[in-house]
Amino acid sequence: MQLADLSWEQCAEYLARDNRIILPLGATEQHGRHLGLGADFLIAQELARRIGAQTNVLVAPTLNYGMSHFHLEFPGTVSLAPTTLSAVLQDIFQSLYRHGFRRVFVVNGHGGNHPSLQSAANVIQNQFPDLRVKFFEWWLDGEITRLVDETLGTQQGTHASNHETALMLAVAPQSVHTARIAKRDAPVLPAREFDSPARFREKFPDGVMGLDPSPATVELGERILEKSAALGILEMENW
Secondary structure, eight states: OBGGGSOHHHHHHHHTTOOEEEEEEOOBOOBTTTBOTTHHHHHHHHHHHHHHHHHTOEEOOOBOOBOOGGGTTSTTOBBOOHHHHHHHHHHHHHHHHHHTOOEEEEEEOOGGGHHHHHHHHHHHHHHSTTOEEEEEOGGGOHHHHHHHHHHHOOOSSOBSSHHHHHHHHHHOGGGBOGGGOOOSOBOOOOOSSOOOHHHHHHHOTTSOBBSOSTTOOHHHHHHHHHHHHHHHHHHHHTO
């Protein structure tokens, strides 16, 4: 069920039997020369849809913008400041709480959002102690990591590389422009210094971090989606 498809009365009927909601959170940012700028929110949206369909939990509209400052040297990237994203999430949580939602399951599709999400959850749960916020980030799970590493090679710092390309082939193939793939690795070296947008583009001029995206397949993308959705469903059912 999608919140956007319900009337306010139908939403009230849902709340009479369940106080959970799924919030997909993404970003609009560069993903190399070959992937559309909506990759992060499209993947989060599809995972949220699958989790919601299997658990009968309501899915809120996707928040398509996130904290993407380090990608701002690439045309099309739209970023919220960390404090802005935190404030937006707090307002969303507060609105949901007002109507009776008490458990918000955030399907986050962009790692750069995590600090703002954590900040928002800390602030809002201090204000409303009975509000519970849980996050799900597909790339952090050990089962997903093993699947990707065994299939495509060990990932060490990655953005718009092979596994994200595989996911997009499964989620939104029209947003994958395979002829534009730079068929080479973009090594990610350990560093203690934070990148500015300009330094990030100097280090990764195509916008890709990690292994060559070209081995990605739609079959692998669907396997990652299925496994990720199954893990999200388990998290939801045990909550």
